[in-house]
Amino acid sequence: MFINHILLENYRNYTSLDINLSNDVNIFYGNNGQGKTNLLEAIFFTVIGKSFRGTKDIDIILSGKEKFSIDISVSDDITESVYIKYNKNKEKYIKVNSLYLRKTGQLMGSILAVIFSPEDMQLISEGPSVRRKFIDIAISQIKPTYYFDLLQYNKILLQKNTLLKNIKYGKSKNYDGMLNVWNEQLSEVGAKIIFERSKIINHLSLVAKEKHLKIAEKSAEREENLKILYNSDISREIMEEYEPEKIKNELFYLFESKSEREIEREMTLYGPHRDDIDFRLDDKDMKKFSSQGQKRTAVLSLKLAELEILKEITGRKPIFLLDDVFSELDDKRQEAFLSEIIDVQTFISCVDIDTFKYNKNNASLFKIKNGSIVL
DSSP states (O other): OEEEEEEEEEETTEEEEEEEOOSSEEEEEOSTTSSHHHHHHHHHHHHHSSOTTOOOGGGTBOTTOSEEEEEEEEESSSOOEEEEEEETTSOEEEEETTEEOSSGGGGTTSSOEEEEOGGGGHHHHSOHHHHHHHHHHHHHHHOHHHHHHHHHHHHHHHHHHHHHHHHHTTOOSSOHHHHHHHHHHHHHHHHHHHHHHHHHHHHHHHHHHHHHHHHSOOOSSOOOOEEEEEEOSSOHHHHTTTOHHHHHHHHHHHHHHTHHHHHHHTSOOSSGGGOEEEEEETTEEHHHHOOHHHHHHHHHHHHHHHHHHHHHHHSSOOEEEEESTTTTOOHHHHHHHHHTOOSSOEEEEESOGGGOOSOGGGEEEEEEETTEEEO
């Protein structure tokens, strides 16, 4: 998969941008605040249908304009083009291969991509929702039906939580049957989510450990061993049997046996919406005991692992987007990381092209200034 052409209209600080791209490495460089990250964001917008920075669509429209659009052309893949337009009436139009999609979720899997940005340091330092979001996007690219399982789960969860609140305040009578129904449905869909997460996180952990050993600085005494674990209310023994029916049964038991506590708290206290991912370096919690450089190395190893697994499972070549990737990495780790990027189209943003370690003879260089390419 290669993005060979991008056309932007009124996207952030880009009034209009029309560029052809290399199938190998594309480096966007220039001072801060000129639009390098905006360009990477626009590319990833075609992957998930929204900003990876959490920005509302309406706030992406260039000031004074009524709409923005992104139009990319793709080669060497089942997807040939993606077009997205959004206007101030909060209407979003998405076309893949010139066919309109009814739902944004149908975009998942059209473009495969892995992105690293400074915000990804939150994967270790912030709360569980950041980590769940990461893994859910990764799985949805591999298996688009997973995305719709998430939507269904959240819909059922909302309905169950409403019932729990009504029960507590006496607004629902003879509630046992209805609560049982929601618990059954939530267990069914929740088991699918836990199953897929457990499976891919175990896979990611193995590959990321290998990548980390190649990137991390080694001392004479020991190597830094990275481990990534999926933490759930479901026992690890059950999860590692990879049988969704057993996961469903254990999840249903939790709901039923802890119903009084859930009623008191007015919320569902168990299930994949509460799960987390644990990063450990030499069996120590990275959030508490690791330096910023160690955390960055771990996250980059995770991204390399995601890239390899996407390629392995789908048989397609993802694109790799790297925004301000080398802060807090010494020269040795920079070179080791770059050597692991093989045979995928890569987009890199940086400020100072002269100090950038990549062999620029193999790259296309684009200087960005005030939302334009400087020739």
